[in-house]
Amino acid sequence: MFGRHRRHLNFESAAEHIPHGHGGHGGRGMRHRMFDSGHLRLVILDLIGETPRHGYDVIKALEARCGGLYSPSPGVVYPTLSLLEDQGFVTVEVSAGNKKRYTITDEGRAHLAENQAFLNAINARLAMARSQEAHGEASNDGHPDVRARSPELREAFHRLKGAVLQRVRAGDLDAARVARIREILTQAADDIDKL
Known part of the structure; x- marks a missing residue:
């Protein structure tokens, strides 16, 4: 495998x-x-x-x-x-x-640094799922699903994901930009968790 x-x-x-x-x-x-x-x-x-x-x-x-x-x-x-x-x-x-x-x-840390923006996007998605679960927002099968109820949130998330992907694909992510993107996404996830 x-x-x-x-x-x-x-x-x-x-x-x-x-x-x-x-x-x-x-x-x-x-x-x-x-x-x-x-x-x-x-x-x-x-x-x-x-x-x-x-x-x-x-x-x-x-x-x-x-x-x-x-x-x-x-x-x-x-x-x-x-x-x-x-x-x-x-x-x-x-x-x-x-x-x-x-x-x-050290190789593992370098790999994390190279993929930090992507990891932040995963963590933001996990934060959204935790928030949905905490607020009892569920689809008809019992799973949290704010996407079906809120096109505005879906659009905002896709815009966020697109911005992160654009930065990653541009190939100009130095340590300072990665740190700033991580800071922004972490703060957003923390703010969402506090809602």
Whole structure:
């Protein structure tokens, strides 16, 4: 399923398929995938970048980032961790009891920096899903779905996504611009969470 070779993933083209915050396998009866595998790899790498983690810690941190809307299975997380190791983005330290602790590498940090705008877009989508869940906004199948109820929000989100993609595709993202975009998106997500 996952090759044992090292390659860099290009998240620009995948940005058109940022998850909508619905679905997944596990948790609250969801029926659709929460993340494409490329999205999940990037979010897991970001979680490990925050602090070194064991596999179980990754699962719990991912569930927390998704606001309980998604609980990944070990069968999804552990192969992803192996792939990140194969790519050189994380290292593994085995402790007593054969517990593996994953730590981000410099190459992994560089990969996160290269894809920061895309990661911010994923996190903004997750924040929107958490907000919808918190406010009880649901579609007729019980899933949060503000898109159907609010064309204005859908339009605003597409405009935001388009602006981020335009910056990424322009190829002129230096560290200062990435930091500024991250700051803007993080603040927006925080403001939405407080509503």
